[in-house]
Amino acid sequence: xxxxxxxxxxxxxxxxxxxxxxxxxxxxxxxxxxxxxxxxxxxxxxxxxxxxxxxxxxxxxxxxxxxxxxxxxxxxxxxxxxxxxxxxxxxxxxxxxxxxxxxxxxxxxxx
Amino acid sequence: xxxxxxxxxxxxxxxxxxxxxxxxxxxxxxxxxxxxxxxxxxxxxxxxxxxxxxxxxxxxxxxxxxxxxxxxxxxxxxxxxxxxxxxxxxxxxxxxxxxxxxxxxxxxxxxxxxxxxxxxxxxxxxxxxxxxxxxxxxxxxxxxxxxxxxxxxxxxxxxx
Numbered sequence: 658x659x660x661x662x663x664x665x666x667x668x669x670x671x672x673x674x675x676x677x678x679x680x681x682x683x684x685x686x687x688x689x690x691x692x693x694x695x696x697x698x699x700x701x702x703x704x705x706x707x708x709x710x711x712x713x714x715x716x717x718x719x720x721x722x723x724x725x726x727x728x729x730x731x732x733x734x735x736x737x738x739x740x741x742x743x744x745x746x747x748x749x750x751x752x753x754x755x756x757x758x759x760x761x762x763x764x765x766x767x768x
Numbered sequence: 769x770x771x772x773x774x775x776x777x778x779x780x781x782x783x784x785x786x787x788x789x790x791x792x793x794x795x796x797x798x799x800x801x802x803x804x805x806x807x808x809x810x811x812x813x814x815x816x817x818x819x820x821x822x823x824x825x826x827x828x829x830x831x832x833x834x835x836x837x838x839x840x841x842x843x844x845x846x847x848x849x850x851x852x853x854x855x856x857x858x859x860x861x862x863x864x865x866x867x868x869x870x871x872x873x874x875x876x877x878x879x880x881x882x883x884x885x886x887x888x889x890x891x892x893x894x895x896x897x898x899x900x901x902x903x904x905x906x907x908x909x910x911x912x913x914x915x916x917x918x919x920x921x922x923x924x925x926x927x928x
Contacts, residue, residue, distance in 0.1 A: 692904045699897060712897070719881050720881075720894070720901065722873070723877045723897075723901025724900075726869075727870065727874070727902075727903075727905050730909070731904050734867060740798050741799050744796055
């Protein structure tokens with residue numbers, strides 16, 4: 658039996674993982690950028706409302722707090738979606754490894 | 769006695785093969801399972817919150833005051849508790865719970881805004897900015913739920 662090419666195996670696993678991450682990361686980044694832009698615009702609006710008198714000194718901190726909470730939610734979503742992408746990448750790598758190992762031994766050793 | 773290089777390489781390859789054999793058949797799971805009921809509950813919560821804000825924009829005093837709208841906050845609080853219970857039932861709920869905490873805190877802030885207004889109505893500017901406090905939270909929850917849904921393993925076809 659020929660030696661298992663560990664280099665080729667690791668390369669295949671790495672490529673499988675990279676493929677998933679390259680596909681998923683732009684979506685996560687786009688989501689985060691859009692949401693933070695909207696939050697920034699709203700913070701500006703709070704300042705403008707305070708200056709014009711439409712928002713009182715009492716209301717402004719509460720409205721700002723809502724934007725802080727919104728920011729935390731966006732960060733949590735980005736963290737969560739990144740974890741999903743990482744999970745998919747690792748599972749793709751493990752799956753690629755499984756295919757090569759089964760091919761090497763000549764039977765479906767790993768289901 | 770030092771092993772010859774080819775023997776060390778063969779040992780390393782064998783050890784790596786053993787590790788790969790042990791792990792390659794497994795799948796890692798670092799995220800919650802997709803929960804269709806929770807997904808629907810989030811959308812329903814968004815609808816009721818948006819409906820409340822839209823209604824508030826069109827109400828006159830005293831209908832717009834906190835005393836006349838206590839029921840909304842009570843209902844939303846109950847719904848949030850139900851949603852949290854579902855989230856906790858799934859593994860790795862940390863990010864979902866953080867988003868729900870943000871939702872809960874924003875609801876509290878809105879409640880405080882309305883309470884502080886006393887017998888007066890919140891003006892359109894304040895309501896619109898309050899709405900903009902909720903939108904990113906709902907968008908975050910929905911984007912995350914969509915990602916969880918896409919991460920589901922493919923359903924196996926039922927056997928005949």
